[in-house]
Amino acid sequence: xxxxxxxxxxxxxxxxxxxxxxxxxxxxxxxxxxxxxxxxxxxxxxxxxxxxxxxxxxxxxxxxxxxxxxxxxxxxxxxxxxxxxxxxxxxxxxxxxxxxxxxxxxxxxxxxxxxxxxxxxxxxxxxxxxxxxxxxxxxxxxxxxxxxxxxxxxxxxxxxxxxxxxxxxxxxxxxxxxxxxxxxxxxxxxxxxxxxxxxxxxxxxxxxxxxxxxxxxxxxxxxxxxxxxxxx
Numbered sequence: 001x002x003x004x005x006x007x008x009x010x011x012x013x014x015x016x017x018x019x020x021x022x023x024x025x026x027x028x029x030x031x032x033x034x035x036x037x038x039x040x041x042x043x044x045x046x047x048x049x050x051x052x053x054x055x056x057x058x059x060x061x062x063x064x065x066x067x068x069x070x071x072x073x074x075x076x077x078x079x080x081x082x083x084x085x086x087x088x089x090x091x092x093x094x095x096x097x098x099x100x101x102x103x104x105x106x107x108x109x110x111x112x113x114x115x116x117x118x119x120x121x122x123x124x125x126x127x128x129x130x131x132x133x134x135x136x137x138x139x140x141x142x143x144x145x146x147x148x149x150x151x152x153x154x155x156x157x158x159x160x161x162x163x164x165x166x167x168x169x170x171x172x173x174x175x176x177x178x179x180x181x182x183x184x185x186x187x188x189x190x191x192x193x194x195x196x197x198x199x200x201x202x203x204x205x206x207x208x209x210x211x212x213x214x215x216x217x218x219x220x221x222x223x224x225x226x227x228x229x230x231x232x
Contacts, residue, residue, distance in 0.1 A: 003059035018045035037212035040088040047081025072127035
């Protein structure tokens, strides 16, 4: 039953976000923000596929332990692509609200991203082992969580200032994704049932993509809205 449910859920998730990403890329209407969102969705779905596809195969065949190498490599790739996902989301924020300058903030985002990738690439993670050390799972997620926190604050403040109804819950989708993800990192090794939180985490990411897909505002009107919000 678990194998069937997870496989169906993961297939629907991957097909949905990849399809939405392709649509936004092909029909961006000259909007850089929409193009970025499409690339972001495609990165999310493609990166997750490296982990979810082997997991589905494992669950439907000989079990997870038989695919430890494939799953470990998939987790590594997914960890890196998720870092890229948040870099792209940062640039969505800049484009949507007409942000100029802020070189220190940009440098901070890239520093955290590079640190995250370097920690993920460290051999001490033992990605392909079934008993990978928890401490390295914590290390590599510290800069990742800080990136997420920064993005949460940026979208919360900018959407409220600009009275941006379309993106008013963007910060919440990111906050929820981390709220469901971090307990899995910390507790799933000891309490496997905690892993079920990956399902609502995935739903939070789908919500993030849908916010961008459903928004029909033009780039020019977006800048006007941001300007009017700033004056208030």
